[in-house]
Amino acid sequence: MTVSVPPDATKGQPGTAAAALFGCCPRCHGRTLFAGVAKFADRCRVCGLDFTQFNVGDGPAAFLTLIIGALVTGFALWLELAVGPPFWVHVILWVPFTTAAVLGGLRACKAWLLQAEYRRSAREAVTEDWTVDPQDRPE
Ligand SMILES: [Zn+2]
Numbered sequence: 210m211t212v213s214v215p216p217d218a219t220k221g222q223p224g225t226a227a228a229a230l231f232g233c234c235p236r237c238h239g240r241t242l243f244a245g246v247a248k249f250a251d252r253c254r255v256c257g258l259d260f261t262q263f264n265v266g267d268g269p270a271a272f273l274t275l276i277i278g279a280l281v282t283g284f285a286l287w288l289e290l291a292v293g294p295p296f297w298v299h300v301i302l303w304v305p306f307t308t309a310a311v312l313g314g315l316r317a318c319k320a321w322l323l324q325a326e327y328r329r330s331a332r333e334a335v336t337e338d339w340t341v342d343p344q345d346r347p348e
Contacts, residue, residue, distance in 0.1 A: 225328070229321035234258055235328065242323070247315045249323070263326050269318035277310045 228235065232242040237256035244250035249260045281303050288294065288302070325331070 225321055225324045228324050229317050232316065232320050233324075235324045242320055243316065246312050247319060249319070260323070263323045265319050265322040265326065269315055269322065273311055273314045273318065277307060277314065281307050281310075 227233075228238060232240050234241045234253040234256060236258045237253060239253065239255040241250060241253045241255055242260065249263075251261055252259050285299055285303055288299070
């Protein structure tokens with residue numbers, strides 16, 4: 210595996226978690242990563258890094274849905290069994306909490322994955338030509 214980011218390139222820069230939390234560009238660390246709540250900008254407004262070359266996929270959304278759904282269900286059940294509030298209390302509590310947790314978590318996870326992809330120079334795998342016999346492939 211070839212690493213194209215020199216070791217000094219990350220010296221003095223914020224860590225992956227901090228950069229993800231604040232939506233920082235992985236190259237210049239300006240807060241330019243997002244154009245919307247959880248939508249990446251096409252490129253960095255400061256250094257011009259093309260964010261469309263990275264593919265973080267939808268993996269964070271599935272994990273966040275499952276994890277946050279389990280947490281909210283657990284908290285709602287605990288509240289119901291402990292206090293037994295009226296239904297509108299659950300609506301006032303859990304709808305904004307779930308929305309904020311999903312959007313905030315999605316934003317941080319997507320930024321974290323993009324930071325990691327940039328730092329490790331990760332790229333999409335290229336498939337080989339499977340019609341050629343492996344013994345006939347050039348070394
Ligand atoms: Zn930048």
